[in-house]
Amino acid sequence: MIITQFVILGAALFALGVYGVLSRRNAVLVLLSVELMLAAVNINLVAFDAFVADRIAGGQIFALFIIAVAAAEVGIGLAIVLLIFRNRRSANVDELDLLKL
Amino acid sequence: MVAVTAGDWFSTPENYVFLAIALPLVFAGWRVVTSSNVVHAVLYLVGALGGSAALFLLLGAEFVAWAVVLVYIGAVVVLFLFGIMITRAPIGVEVELSHPLRVRISAALVSGALFVLIAIAALTAFGSESIPEAEVTRTADIGQSIFERFVIPFEVVSVVLLAALVGGIVIARRDPSPEEIAAGKETL
Numbered sequence: 227m228i229i230t231q232f233v234i235l236g237a238a239l240f241a242l243g244v245y246g247v248l249s250r251r252n253a254v255l256v257l258l259s260v261e262l263m264l265a266a267v268n269i270n271l272v273a274f275d276a277f278v279a280d281r282i283a284g285g286q287i288f289a290l291f292i293i294a295v296a297a298a299e300v301g302i303g304l305a306i307v308l309l310i311f312r313n314r315r316s317a318n319v320d321e322l323d324l325l326k327l
Numbered sequence: 328m329v330a331v332t333a334g335d336w337f338s339t340p341e342n343y344v345f346l347a348i349a350l351p352l353v354f355a356g357w358r359v360v361t362s363s364n365v366v367h368a369v370l371y372l373v374g375a376l377g378g379s380a381a382l383f384l385l386l387g388a389e390f391v392a393w394a395v396v397l398v399y400i401g402a403v404v405v406l407f408l409f410g411i412m413i414t415r416a417p418i419g420v421e422v423e424l425s426h427p428l429r430v431r432i433s434a435a436l437v438s439g440a441l442f443v444l445i446a447i448a449a450l451t452a453f454g455s456e457s458i459p460e461a462e463v464t465r466t467a468d469i470g471q472s473i474f475e476r477f478v479i480p481f482e483v484v485s486v487v488l489l490a491a492l493v494g495g496i497v498i499a500r501r502d503p504s505p506e507e508i509a510a511g512k513e514t515l
Contacts (some may be wrong), residue, residue: 227341227345227385227458228453228455228456228457228458229449229453229457229458230449230453231345232458233445233446233453234445235349235353235382236445237441237442237449238356238442239356239375240441241438241442241445242353242356242359242360242438244434244438245360245437246359246360248426248430248433248434248437248438249360249430249431249434249435250426251423251425252424254414255365255368255424257407258369258372258407259359261372261376261399261403262356262359262360262375265375265376265379265399268383268391269382269383272386272391273386275386276387276388276458277456277459279459282472283468283469283472284472284476284477286390286464286469287469287473287477289391290390290469291480291481291484293391293395293399294484294488295484297398297491298487298490298491298492300403301406301491301492302491302495302498304407304409304495305494305498306498307410307414308414309498309499311413312501320426
């Protein structure tokens with residue numbers, strides 16, 4: 227296995243996540259695309275951890291931290307989407323234009 | 328730019344295992360961002376995360392792999408399904424889930440440029456340097472490392488999780504209206 231395979235796979239997943247964030251209209255699906263980007267970053271971290279044969283497994287541990295932060299992010303994000311839906315009867319990001327005159 | 332020979336990409340059996348995992352992984356990721364059914368998108372995310380867990384096993388990172396299965400597939404995806412049910416996101420085929428074609432083309436251009444940029448940078452920087460024979464990382468070593476070298480970040484993450492837990496409850500909780508308080512019905 228060579229490291230470039232993993233980096234390119236991570237780049238592909240990350241690019242798909244960016245595409246999802248930019249093109250999705252429903253707020254829940256935007257959060258779903260963010261999860262895809264985080265998964266891509268995790269693949270890179272673990273691959274580089276194996277690449278440098280890290281003695282203290284720093285890459286794996288930071289992947290674990292990202293998993294924990296992603297769980298927190300989903301909890302908060304869905305709570306905000308829920309609140310917006312309750313107040314505006316809609317979870318579409320292009321209809322949240324209260325700040326526009 | 329370092330010339331990459333085909334042998335490096337396809338020479339060992341591990342490369343074929345990698346491809347067998349990576350191609351469905353990218354397909355699942357593609358369906359996550361294009362599926363016109365919300366529930367299908369979430370289920371394809373399960374496939375993508377399962378593929379990444381399989382890659383972690385291939386790299387010898389067993390604990391991270393099972394953490395992904397437990398935390399992501401077990402908890403986060405269920406949370407997403409709850410979010411979809413509660414916000415009554417249109418379940419079933421729905422064309423309005425994405426922005427119009429004009430926006431989607433711009434998004435595809437941006438993400439495609441990003442992918443090409445990272446791919447060229449990776450090929451230039453690493454070429455065909457191979458990953459050393461992966462030895463399985465023992466969970467005991469990970470625990471040792473977390474509680475010695477990374478104990479401060481670990482504690483910070485635990486506080487972040489607690490704050491997110493409290494914040495999620497505070498944000499999502501429905502405040503009772505003044506009439507309900509007057510009537511003594513302040514329960515959720």
